[in-house]
Structure formats: structure tokens, C-alpha cells
Amino acid sequence: MSRNRAWRRYIEESTVIKRLKIKCSTDSWWRFEDVNGIKKYHRRVIDYLGNKDYYRSKTTSTTKWDSRYKTKYSPNSTNGYYRDPKKFRESTGLREKDKRDFHKILRENGFK
């Protein structure tokens, strides 16, 4: 099976649904407001669409060892590695934080 863009999208969607399903059952019992401002007591996965939790659950790298350090698809998958190492731990190796820094540099130089 070739791991192309369609496959990566499928994996991403399935992980997003998995994470949001857990969130549905574990979040507080207080009513939930979706992006359209509709208040709900019993939330479903679809109610999170467009919410910040939806975009947050899209990232494949987390703070856990399984996604941050482990090499998943390789013959040398037994050994993990420290991703994106930098001096004095300037970067955590997470795409989210690196992207934030990148946008900050763009803004400072007037490109954005």
C-alpha cells in the first residue's frame, strides 16, 4: 500500500475523530457552544468542526514519546531520536511552535 497524500489525509482524519470522540465523553457536563453559537448539552464529534480543539487535534506530533521521538515507518524503527535538536532547547520539535516562530520572523521583517 502506497503511503501517498490520500493515505495521510485518511490517517489524519481518523486520528482527529479518535481524539475528539475522547473529548466528547471527558469534557465538562456544562453546555457547549459550537462555532455557529448553537448551545448543546450532548455534544458530538461534528460539533467541534471549526473549533480550536478541532485544529489542535490535527497535529500528529504531541508531547508523548510515541509521536515525538519514535521512528515509525523505517527498518530502524527500534531506536528513537530527538527530533529537530537545537541549542538550549530553543525549539521543542513541535511543528506548531516552529510555525509560530516562523510567522513572528515574517511579521518582524514586514512580509506579513
Place this chain on the structure above:
Amino acid sequence: MDLNRLIPERFLNVGDPKWKVKGDFVMFKKIEHIPLCFVKDDTVYVFLENKLPKQVIFLTQHLMNLGLEFYFLMPECSSPKGVEYFYYDNIKHYLLSYAKDHFFYGFNKINFNIVNNLVKWSEKEDCFDLIREAHAEVLKEVQYATWDYYSRKKYFVYKQDIREEFRTMYREIVISKIL
């Protein structure tokens, strides 16, 4: 009216499986099938869905090109439960969705005047008087700011373009009604 006609051509020609006609609704699939629009008395009603801003903008552009009469509704109307204060809530939803970045810049990009559309809808449903009250409530939310004591700066939730647009919006509404 054939509902397949309402699907934008760029998706219909390719045969995109995400756009689908189901029952009386045109739907888009993102995790589940979400209703986008339906037809009633030869007028098209589009749901102003904040979950699918891109698709709503594509659809409005397509309807503009077709030259059909269309208005927006809040997505809660798709449920059979209904809405308690339909007219007031729908006007509020029109304005609040326009205050969001994706619709504000998206509609401006395709040169669509949502204020004019709102006025037309309110005249059709005889609820123009409710706009003033709804606008005042939305304006409060759009102009909301917090004061940061540490940096001694004012921080706004909405962008400056949007705030300025909403400050003079009621004037635009009245002018478009007269015209």
C-alpha cells in the same frame, strides 16, 4: 428546480463525492453530511455555516453567476426542532457571521454585498425593524476590548477593518433600504 444545478461546476464536472444531493438538501461531507442549501418557492436558502466557510463562499459565487434569488439562514433552521425567535436570531447570525474573518474577507473578495441581501430578506419577511436592535447588540460584541495593565495596551477581539465596517453599517443598511 434540479438541485444538482446548485453544485458549483468545478466540483460537479470532476464528480467530487463530497458534494451530494440528499433529499431536499445539497450537502457537503466533512466527517458527516452537513446541509448547505435548499430550495423553497423558487428561492434558494443557503445556510451560513461557519463550519464550512469555503464551501459557502463557493456556493454564493456560483448562485451569483446563475442569477438566482438567494438568502441566508442560520444552520439551526435545518433541524426539525425549529428556532424560537427566528427573525431576530437570523438577523443576528447574518451580522455575527459577517464579523468573522473568513466571511468578511471571503465575501469582499467575490464582491458580494451581504448587507443588501440582509435588507432584501428582511423586507420580504417584514422584519426590518428588528435589524437596529440586533445590530446594536452585535456592535457591542465586535467593539469588545480588554485592557492589559502590564503592557498598558488595549486588545481587541476583532480586526480593525471589521470594527470600522460595523461602526458605519447601520447607515449602509438604511441607505440600501431607500435605494
